[in-house]
Amino acid sequence: MSAAPDHTPTMAAVALGERLAKAAPLLLVPVLVLAGYLAIGTTSSWLTLTVSGLAMGMMIFIMASGLTLVFGLMDVINFGHGAFISVGAFVGISVLLSLGAWTGAPSLALNVGAVMLAVFAAMVVTGLLGWGFERVIVRPVYGAHLKQILVTVGGLIVIEQMIHVIWGPDEIFLTRPEMLKGAVTFAGAAIEKYRLLAVAVGLVLFVLMRVVFRHTKVGLIVRAGVENGEMVQALGYRLRLVFVGVFIAGSALAGLGGVMWGLYQEVITAGMGEEMMILVFIVVIIGGLGSVEGAFIGALLVGLTQNYVAFLAPKLALISNIGLMTVILMWRPQGMLPVVKAK
Amino acid sequence: MSDPILTLRGVHTDIARYHILQGVDLAIPRGEVTMLLGRNGVGKTTTLRTVIGHWAVREGEILFGDRPIAHLSVADRARLGIGFVPEDMGIFSDLTVEENMVLAARSGRMDSARQDWIFATFPPLKTFWRSAAGTLSGGQKQMLSIARVMAEERQLYLIDEPTKGLAPAIISTMVGALRELKAQGASILLVEQNFAVAKALGDGVAVMENGRIAWTGTMAQLAADREAQESLMGLSMEAT
Numbered sequence: 001m002s003a004a005p006d007h008t009p010t011m012a013a014v015a016l017g018e019r020l021a022k023a024a025p026l027l028l029v030p031v032l033v034l035a036g037y038l039a040i041g042t043t044s045s046w047l048t049l050t051v052s053g054l055a056m057g058m059m060i061f062i063m064a065s066g067l068t069l070v071f072g073l074m075d076v077i078n079f080g081h082g083a084f085i086s087v088g089a090f091v092g093i094s095v096l097l098s099l100g101a102w103t104g105a106p107s108l109a110l111n112v113g114a115v116m117l118a119v120f121a122a123m124v125v126t127g128l129l130g131w132g133f134e135r136v137i138v139r140p141v142y143g144a145h146l147k148q149i150l151v152t153v154g155g156l157i158v159i160e161q162m163i164h165v166i167w168g169p170d171e172i173f174l175t176r177p178e179m180l181k182g183a184v185t186f187a188g189a190a191i192e193k194y195r196l197l198a199v200a201v202g203l204v205l206f207v208l209m210r211v212v213f214r215h216t217k218v219g220l221i222v223r224a225g226v227e228n229g230e231m232v233q234a235l236g237y238r239l240r241l242v243f244v245g246v247f248i249a250g251s252a253l254a255g256l257g258g259v260m261w262g263l264y265q266e267v268i269t270a271g272m273g274e275e276m277m278i279l280v281f282i283v284v285i286i287g288g289l290g291s292v293e294g295a296f297i298g299a300l301l302v303g304l305t306q307n308y309v310a311f312l313a314p315k316l317a318l319i320s321n322i323g324l325m326t327v328i329l330m331w332r333p334q335g336m337l338p339v340v341k342a343k
Numbered sequence: 344m345s346d347p348i349l350t351l352r353g354v355h356t357d358i359a360r361y362h363i364l365q366g367v368d369l370a371i372p373r374g375e376v377t378m379l380l381g382r383n384g385v386g387k388t389t390t391l392r393t394v395i396g397h398w399a400v401r402e403g404e405i406l407f408g409d410r411p412i413a414h415l416s417v418a419d420r421a422r423l424g425i426g427f428v429p430e431d432m433g434i435f436s437d438l439t440v441e442e443n444m445v446l447a448a449r450s451g452r453m454d455s456a457r458q459d460w461i462f463a464t465f466p467p468l469k470t471f472w473r474s475a476a477g478t479l480s481g482g483q484k485q486m487l488s489i490a491r492v493m494a495e496e497r498q499l500y501l502i503d504e505p506t507k508g509l510a511p512a513i514i515s516t517m518v519g520a521l522r523e524l525k526a527q528g529a530s531i532l533l534v535e536q537n538f539a540v541a542k543a544l545g546d547g548v549a550v551m552e553n554g555r556i557a558w559t560g561t562m563a564q565l566a567a568d569r570e571a572q573e574s575l576m577g578l579s580m581e582a583t
Contacts (some may be wrong), residue, residue: 137388218447220445220446221439223435223437224435224446230397230429230437231429231433232446233418234395234427234429234433235446235447235449235491236421236450237418237446238416238418238447239417259364340434
């Protein structure tokens with residue numbers, strides 16, 4: 001018997017409300033930007049704050065993207081992620097400081113070359129560190145959330161202390177490469193060149209990740225693995241290997257984020273990664289666990305909210321992101337674009 | 344029975360602190376459909392999940408042909424040619440139907456003849472090829488879950504309740520698809536609560552009770568043994 005089904009499937013038209021509900025998270029960023037414009041009033045201030053917020057958001061996204069995938073794929077809560085941010089910053093900035101002749105030269109090529117070398121070194125070191133961290137610290141505690149929190153926080157502390165041992169206990173101040181200093185003027189607003197670079201890097205990275213996830217087999221495996229890891233394995237894919245690869249890539253991205261954040265703040269400390277983890281966790285939670293797109297939108301919302309609120313009501317700046325998280329979770333308790341089902 | 348494709352010997356499986364499988368002995372012949380029957384909660388799904396590796400064997404052994412596989416990972420068992428359709432279908436809702444099928448054809452691109460066969464068996468999958476699998480109806484999702492194991496030739500198919508909660512028209516489609524697999528010489532271990540489907544497809548039968556195999560025989564023997572039906576499953580197959 002090869003009975004074809006005698007029902008005739010049709011795709012019912014999706015109601016407007018349902019379509020809007022799906023697209024709502026995507027509309028949040030433009031709505032927030034518009035609301036910021038209306039609240040701030042002057043175009044130049046709004047433009048400066050918006051670019052600053054987007055730059056900050058992009059850097060947080062770079063740090064958060066790996067963490068959300070690590071949680072989504074293997075249900076691992078890694079508080080040690082902040083250590084990779086700090087180590088990346090120290091390695092990258094050390095490379096930059098050693099290339100003083102390049103960074104001090106008024107040559108865009110030499111400046112960018114120095115930054116790229118610094119980023120490369122930071123990503124290699126944090127990628128390798130991530131590989132070791134997964135093998136030694138995370139692997140023994142799969143499936144045990146409480147132990148994961150304890151041992152990854154322990155790992156974070158150990159790595160921070162190692163930074164003190166290697167680079168000393170003091171914070172390190174730095175200046176950006178010559179051609180990345182200063183600002184460009186646009187529509188009466190002074191926009192820092194470095195912030196434009198941060199926005200560009202974040203956007204390129206996001207597009208690259210989208211391409212990998214949507215158009216490659218590895219990307220398919222990762223997306224499917226975040227949703228249902230058991231089934232991916234039952235189809236013959238060694239998900240653990242994929243997870244280790246994602247863990248290494250996520251650690252390397254945290255390292256990249258560390259270098260960029262260090263150049264943004266022009267100072268680095270061993271505890272900078274730990275401090276950033278609050279924002280990173282907020283982004284992962286409001287974005288929806290396991291969702292790179294959600295983390296991207298969440299990071300932009302966090303960056304923009306912090307900048308707008310700091311300008312409009314400085315006293316509220318400290319609680320602006322917690323407030324944002326509260327509002328988002330009251331609206332969507334599982335985050336804006338959750339991929340991982342409740343576990 | 345000569346050279347079974349799958350053999351379980353004294354298999355014990357624990358889930359958390361519960362001792363679910365309590366010494367399962369079972370042999371699945373090549374090229375036949377073996378029905379795994381029994382009341383709810385006797386260990387049918389756990390048996391399938393233990394064979395594919397989602398639950399670890401605490402004691403006993405599992406042979407795939409002559410090869411012990413209890414120590415292998417889930418992925419390595421699948422790579423030997425074991426296809427698994429879980430009770431919850433395991434559809435990747437956020438992926439399109441096409442992406443689900445691309446993933447299912449792990450060893451390479453699905454050839455066009457096989458794709459045509461799948462489309463002929465399950466026409467809705469062609470209609471919704473580029474739609475997110477999460478938007479499919481329950482029956483269409485079940486079609487996709489079966490189609491995924493058909494994306495490649497497998498040595499053994501483990502299928503858990505493929506007709507659960509489906510409309511009669513869809514059930515007849517499922518039965519047709521499984522018959523086609525059977526006609527191609529596939530070995531299938533099928534958990535099924537619908538006795539009409541079981542009678543239509545089954546060659547051999549194993550009935551479970553309290554985490555063990557309590558009865559084995561042919562489908563014809565079980566259909567004729569009213570006492571076994573009533574004592575092992577609590578109802579008569581004549582009613583179906």
